[in-house]
Amino acid sequence: VTDASPIIHVVDDDPSFGAAIAELLKACGYQVALHSSAMQLMATPLGSKPACILLDVQMPGVDGPQLQARLTELGHRLPIVFLTGHGDIPMSVQAIKAGADDFLTKPVRKEKLLQAIERALAHGEQIRAQDRRMAVMRSLVAQLTPRERDVFDLLVRGKPHKQIAYALGTTERTIKMHRHNLMQKCRVQSLADLSVIAERLGLLQASSDATLGGSDYRS
């Protein structure tokens, strides 16, 4: 077990079960953080290391699904594997819909557990990679001047140069210059690539037709 090993956050109100799972995961080479309640997990800084959450469904106070919702609200995107005492189908459906990676029934076999955890970690890795890409794109877009940003917003919506020039009260030439500059800054070769960035960052839905140049976005 090294610092580089993924961290598994085990959340279970039952001390013996939690401890046993923790022991097993440790034996299998993971770092383990054992939490006896949802609140305790939420009080822990989760960091950006590879990690996943192994969450008991039934807990006094805040239960598993509630914690899941809370974490999503807070923007945490750690993969979650649920554990439940008995296969409660409505609850598992709800959990999966809410973004759970897997739903396991207690007692759980090592193989199944490890598979689920590995899957979740891989999923987590995907999320993290995506997050990284998003962060790069976001920083590229952030480099644009306000004028370039305005042009960007209209370009990705497929407006012709003439129309953009008219909308911004300038000439087609000026627009072409801005377009050249901003494509360089965004490190793209084509208008299509630029549209992909806008789409990924959610900039297409964000700015309405009326308000050009809004820099905020919603995911």
Added chain:
Amino acid sequence: MRSRPVAGSWLVIDVLAPVKGLGVGSASGLLVAAALAGRAAMRGARVAARLIVGAVALAVLASPSAAAEPETRILILNATDPYLPAYQMIDATMRETLAKDTTRHFAYFSETLDAQRFDWKQYEAEFLALLVKKYKGLRIDVVVAITQPALDFVNDYGRQLWPGARIVFHGIPARARENAALPAHVTGVVTREDVGGTLDLARRLQPDARRILVIAGVADIDQRLADETRKVLAGQVQTAEVEFLLGLSQPELVERIKREAADTIVLYLAESRDRVGRPYTPRELLRAIGAVSPAPIYGIFETYVGQYGIAAGAVESYLDRGRIVAEEVLQMVKGASPAPAIAAIPSRCIADADALRRWSLDEGRLPEGCEIRFAERPFWREYPWQTFGALAVVLFEGALIAVLLVERHRRRAAELELRRRLLEVVHLNRTAAAGVLSASVAHELTQPLGAIQSYAEAAEVYLKADPSNIGRVETILTAIRRDDERAMDIIRRLRGLFRKRTETELQDFDLNDAIRDALDILTPEATKRGVELSVNQSQVALPVRADQMQLQQVVLNLALNGMDAMQSCASGKRKMSIKSAFAGKSKLEVLVSDSGTGIADDKLAHIFEPFYTTKPQGTGLGLSISRAIVEAFGGKIWAENRPGGGATFRFTLPVAKEGAL
């Protein structure tokens, strides 16, 4: 006497009540006059009271001034003591018999010559003069002359004193009258002093007697009887030695009689006066010697029968004499002419059962027809109505007791049955609860089981590793054992829920223990149902005397009931609290509150009734069983709505005696 009750006669019924006891012969006054039977005794104030009433009535009856209509006047002239028990009996019976003639009113006068105590000839003149003065101008219809001196006196002076009076005598031996001619206006009743008959009787009872002891005084009558006895004895062939004790004083006699052999026949004739002139009531003297005599005593007078009296005798009944005298008097009053013939009184064999027993005489030797007095008659024949009544009461009570016992038995059986049924229902209720709880129990069980599995797999990993991590494996094994223990605990609890009991187990325990037991089971259920459970138990022990398991069940029922009531609440709003505390000094209280829907006011009163339920799956038994359990241990249970929503179920129990825990 008791064998011949005189019907319709208040006096006889009252006075002659057949009670053996103390004699009243030595008493005086009207009371004595009423107590005619010398040996009649009074027992109890009631008899005494009746005697007084009787005596007063007698006085009124005898008073000449009380007579409004022309009365028949009877003078009783006794030459001896008219207060002698015999004369009282005779006198009373005579008056009694005469009183039956309702067409006449009788007035009685009495005089005595006192001849047995005094030498009466000394004062005969003065006595005569007194009578002349007393009876001047007073008509007397009949003179009853008692004993020979009285008859002689009437014969001598009767015409002068009481002109026109007819005479009836009694108390004169038949022998004395044998050859005497009587004037027409005189008749009477002769006495047969049946010395011979009495001696015969004595010999029947004591065939082996070697001695006959005859006791008599020295008064005229005493001596006459002694002479008579001598004659009788002289006329018989004697196998026994005969001795006469004449005129001994009472102390001498008592001393003398004590030394007598038990097989002697003692014939007590009469002793009115001893040789130094001391007067006696013969009956009293008999009583004195009768009390100490080892030998049976026989006598010829009826008055001698009774306590410490004679064993038996051929006696003349004074009741007979009184009756016959009365009949003669009535004939005379009616003016029968010629005067009725002289009557004789038959002698009767009378024996005293007590005395026979005392002197060990065989009752069977008595001649047939002999009247045995004071024989112990069966109680039921003596007092048939009382006996019947008492018997009826006893039977009734017995029946009542039997009915009550049967009732009690049935009630006990019913109570036992009820208790058994309650136990069965309690058991049903437990298994139902266990069914409800089974999911959470199963869930709880997966925790240690799952832990054990994970530990085992971890241990495998450690062992397969190179190098293998044995130290870690040891730690894991300890943890496995602990979890196994925990699994066993859960199974034990589950088994406890299903355990069938046949008896209520009364024990002293801390109520908190029962709540803790319930909480062990309830906590996983609360988690499963998303109910936040807060517990606030008393810090001090709550001693209670009850069945711990049943109280645990009450807490379970109330809590499950509360959880059901919160089913429809949003998660996070399901809150339950369980509290226990002292409520005052003598009571304990447990509260189970929920944040559920509460109870409609109109249902509050019914929720503890059996089969009353507001839940679709409810049996309606949980709360009613809880009530049955709480009330069985002297407690109370009720529910109330909480102001902030939800309901509180509360039950109290009496505190167990100090030092119970």
